[in-house]
Amino acid sequence: MPVSLSRSAGPGWDCLENRILLLCARTRLDDRQAALLKELLSGPVQWEDLELSALRHGVMPLLYKSLNEGSPEVVPPHFLDRLRGYVKENARRNLFLTGELLRIIRFLREHGIRAIAFKGPVLAVSVYGDLASRGFMDLDLLIRPEEFKKGMALLTSDGYRAVLPHPQVKAAAGFQLDYEYDLVGHDRRARLDLHRKIVPDLFCVPFDYESLWRQAQPIQLGGSEVWTLCPEDLLSVLCIHGAKDQWPKLEGILAVALLISAGDPIDWEKVMRQAPARGGDRLHGLGLWLAYDLLGVPLPEAVLRRIHADPPAIRLAREIGTNFFQQKDRQNIGSKLLFFFSLSRGAGQKMKFLGRLGLTLTRPTENEWRWLPLPGWLFPLYYLLRPLRLAGRYGGEFLRRARRKHAEGEI
Amino acid sequence: MASRRVLRAVISEAAVVVAAPGQLSSGLDAEATLLRIETGESFCLDAVGTRVWSFIQAPRRVREIRDLLLKEYEVDAQQCREDLMELLEELAREGLIEIQEGVCP
Numbered sequence: 001m002p003v004s005l006s007r008s009a010g011p012g013w014d015c016l017e018n019r020i021l022l023l024c025a026r027t028r029l030d031d032r033q034a035a036l037l038k039e040l041l042s043g044p045v046q047w048e049d050l051e052l053s054a055l056r057h058g059v060m061p062l063l064y065k066s067l068n069e070g071s072p073e074v075v076p077p078h079f080l081d082r083l084r085g086y087v088k089e090n091a092r093r094n095l096f097l098t099g100e101l102l103r104i105i106r107f108l109r110e111h112g113i114r115a116i117a118f119k120g121p122v123l124a125v126s127v128y129g130d131l132a133s134r135g136f137m138d139l140d141l142l143i144r145p146e147e148f149k150k151g152m153a154l155l156t157s158d159g160y161r162a163v164l165p166h167p168q169v170k171a172a173a174g175f176q177l178d179y180e181y182d183l184v185g186h187d188r189r190a191r192l193d194l195h196r197k198i199v200p201d202l203f204c205v206p207f208d209y210e211s212l213w214r215q216a217q218p219i220q221l222g223g224s225e226v227w228t229l230c231p232e233d234l235l236s237v238l239c240i241h242g243a244k245d246q247w248p249k250l251e252g253i254l255a256v257a258l259l260i261s262a263g264d265p266i267d268w269e270k271v272m273r274q275a276p277a278r279g280g281d282r283l284h285g286l287g288l289w290l291a292y293d294l295l296g297v298p299l300p301e302a303v304l305r306r307i308h309a310d311p312p313a314i315r316l317a318r319e320i321g322t323n324f325f326q327q328k329d330r331q332n333i334g335s336k337l338l339f340f341f342s343l344s345r346g347a348g349q350k351m352k353f354l355g356r357l358g359l360t361l362t363r364p365t366e367n368e369w370r371w372l373p374l375p376g377w378l379f380p381l382y383y384l385l386r387p388l389r390l391a392g393r394y395g396g397e398f399l400r401r402a403r404r405k406h407a408e409g410e411i
Numbered sequence: 412m413a414s415r416r417v418l419r420a421v422i423s424e425a426a427v428v429v430a431a432p433g434q435l436s437s438g439l440d441a442e443a444t445l446l447r448i449e450t451g452e453s454f455c456l457d458a459v460g461t462r463v464w465s466f467i468q469a470p471r472r473v474r475e476i477r478d479l480l481l482k483e484y485e486v487d488a489q490q491c492r493e494d495l496m497e498l499l500e501e502l503a504r505e506g507l508i509e510i511q512e513g514v515c516p
Contacts, residue, residue, distance in 0.1 A: 061439055064439060064440075065439040065440070068439075068440050069440075084440070087439055087440075088442075088444065088455075091437045091438070091439070091444045092444055092446075092453050094437065095435050095436075095437060095444060095445075095446035095453060096446065096451065096453070098435055098446070099435060099446050099448040099451055102448055103448070130437050130438065130439060131435060131436075131437035132437035132438060132439050132444070133439065221435075222433065222434065222435045222448055223432040223433055223434075223448075
């Protein structure tokens with residue numbers, strides 16, 4: 001991937017530490033990049049800032065690899081030692097979690113449940129090329145909705161516990177199941193996100209799960225067969241997950257870039273054909289443009305033409321790029337919803353989004369239950385309590401941001 | 412409980428060795444980390460051990476591994492052989508490699 005400042009570059013992009021980080025955020029450096037790294041490292045590097053930025057953007061392993069292979073002699077020994085310690089610990093944790101993933105998959109399979117593994121170790125091996133090349137703190141498994149209750153019961157019998165109220169408790173109180181459940185192993189060393197779906201209903205993202213299951217493919221990991229997403233579906237999932245948090249980390253964009261440049265060949269016609277049923281055109285255009293514009297990954301002309309045909313996708317990407325190295329708070333739910341509204345293309349899709357959002361927002365969730373636990377037979381009261389709770393918490397912020405975005409022409 | 416040990420690198424030179432199934436490995440520098448999936452034990456290999464580990468991802472005769480190491484490192488041949496045997500014996504004791512005597516790789 002070429003190294004250059006992007007058109008979307010904003011404050012912080014020309015800072016020496018961030019230039020080093022961008023250069024090192026790759027699985028290998030060619031001769032030109034290695035020479036440029038040596039040149040940058042000869043400058044007045046603020047090593048602590050570089051370390052913090054690498055941690056924040058999830059690229060510490062690759063920073064260490066690039067520094068250790070490229071120019072270890074110009075890096076302070078104590079700094080390299082500290083990075084090495086982090087990377088070793090990361091490797092040990094990743095190996096442990098991968099072993100646990102294989103054990104869980106085998107356990108579920110023995111009881112007739114097929115699971116698709118994504119992100120975590122599978123992403124590390126298939127896209128980054130090594131289990132230690134990225135950090136992950138949990139495992140992600142997708143199982144079919146009709147098998148979810150059985151899967152939860154099996155994992156519970158295996159010692160896993162739901163972090164939030166158990167699905168059975170929620171079901172007894174009248175709630176629908178969430179898109180995923182966060183589980184912790186009995187010794188608290190392993191954390192598993194068990195998914196019924198890839199993305200929360202709240203973001204109103206269209207997704208065809210049947211074709212995703214049909215297109216899943218096996219890979220070999222530790223001598224075992226593990227089912228995972230095909231490259232095109234993985235690309236969609238990476239774009240959705242990046243958009244879910246408004247692309248806060250370099251690692252998210254890097255994963256897209258590596259999948260395109262170093263993973264199995266992408267069937268771009270399939271990506272473009274599936275995009276409307278995998279989160280939408282604009283969501284894909286945003287993720288792809290970020291990888292193209294900020295990290296220089298090449299894209300086919302047909303894909304670039306399609307992205308250019310949707311200027312708001314590029315505007316959104318440039319806004320993300322401009323603020324990338326500034327620590328803006330993008331985590332509040334109002335900001336996320338407005339962002340996903342911006343990803344809807346055309347009046348028709350926007351109306352559908354608002355319709356789905358209305359249904360989703362009026363449907364009670366466990367937050368109402370935690371606010372006021374009621375027995376199952378009083379569940380209908382939550383339909384009254386929910387709008388009151390949401391208006392009180394989010395209404396003002398959402399309206400302020402919507403007015404600002406409308407004034408700026410983004411929606 | 413996973414434990415970490417630095418392995419140093421026994422068996423005839425005609426024996427064929429290969430990494431055993433059921434394990435994972437990773438490494439971003441010269442030193443690799445291994446995990447035995449069945450037990451959850453992890454191991455660290457130093458630079459030479461990592462190099463040997465990379466050689467035995469496919470079956471190789473011990474003498475072939477020795478010759479490869481002699482090409483890459485400036486080391487006395489006898490010392491190389493002894494260290495290699497020690498490493499292979501340790502890996503075998505931990506169940507990380509399979510050894511077959513008197514077969515073709």
